[in-house]
Amino acid sequence: EAGVAQSPRYKIIEKRQSVAFWCNPISGHATLYWYQQILGQGPKLLIQFQNNGVVDDSQLPKDRFSAERLKGVDSTLKIQPAKLEDSAVYLCASSFYSAYNSPLHFGNGTRLTVT
Amino acid sequence: AQTVTQSQPEMSVQEAETVTLSCTYDTSENNYYLFWYKQPPSRQMILVIRQEAYKQQNATENRFSVNFQKAAKSFSLKISDSQLGDTAMYFCAFMKHVEYGNKLVFGAGTILRVKS
Numbered sequence: 300e301a302g303v304a305q306s307p308r309y310k311i312i313e314k315r316q317s318v319a320f321w322c323n324p325i326s327g328h329a330t331l332y333w334y335q336q337i338l339g340q341g342p343k344l345l346i347q348f349q350n351n352g353v354v355d356d357s358q359l360p361k362d363r364f365s366a367e368r369l370k371g372v373d374s375t376l377k378i379q380p381a382k383l384e385d386s387a388v389y390l391c392a393s394s395f396y397s398a399y400n401s402p403l404h405f406g407n408g409t410r411l412t413v414t
Numbered sequence: 415a416q417t418v419t420q421s422q423p424e425m426s427v428q429e430a431e432t433v434t435l436s437c438t439y440d441t442s443e444n445n446y447y448l449f450w451y452k453q454p455p456s457r458q459m460i461l462v463i464r465q466e467a468y469k470q471q472n473a474t475e476n477r478f479s480v481n482f483q484k485a486a487k488s489f490s491l492k493i494s495d496s497q498l499g500d501t502a503m504y505f506c507a508f509m510k511h512v513e514y515g516n517k518l519v520f521g522a523g524t525i526l527r528v529k530s
Contacts, residue, residue: 330516332518339522339523340522340523341418341505341507341520341521341522341523342459342505342520343520344517344518344519347517355517388457390457390459392459394516401516402449402461402464402509403459403461403516403518404461405451405458405459405460406458407456407457407458408457408458410457
């Protein structure tokens with residue numbers, strides 16, 4: 300099966316600019332996650348979708364971050380305006396929600412550098 | 415809230431030798447899953463091994479095995495016959511089932527370097 304696809308692979312922007320990341324999960328996976336991984340730390344969940352609905356966005360900085368999953372498939376994560384502390388790898392993952400022990404499958408991530 | 419602690423920021427091991435990575439977690443849940451993920455420089459998180467909390471038998475996957483101590487809330491990873499390709503960041507993760515999907519919490523990671 301095809302894996303989780305993410306783009307772009309790298310992005311460099313200046314602070315106060317905006318940026319968007321794209322994710323295409325594994326076909327049939329209803330649950331989609333966006334994680335932020337700051338250098339030297341473990342991934343931190345930003346937002347979790349179940350189909351096209353948000354089920355957990357408690358750690359999403361909503362004043363600057365937004366995400367959507369139109370039609371319950373692809374998802375985009377946007378940052379506007381970006382801050383220096385947003386420099387990180389943004390990982391997208393998906394899982395087959397109906398399986399209790401369904402592991403998460405991750406994409407290769409987007410490395411964002413804010414200068 | 416669940417927390418996952420990996421107390422070893424970095425570890426080194428000689429090729430063909432055995433190494434153990436430590437992980438402890440804190441939870442009040444009784445049913446949950448534990449995972450070890452590997453993250454090489456390519457950045458993709460790769461599932462190494464998983465353990466169901468209700469199973470007493472430790473999981474094994476080829477050269478990888480775990481020592482799961484539920485009462486102690488400990489979940490260590492043993493890598494036997496270490497290979498150069500095992501060099502990566504290793505993350506311990508805790509997962510519980512929530513109403514819509516699964517919630518995964520990661521530790522801070524351990525960098526493992528396999529030396530030739």
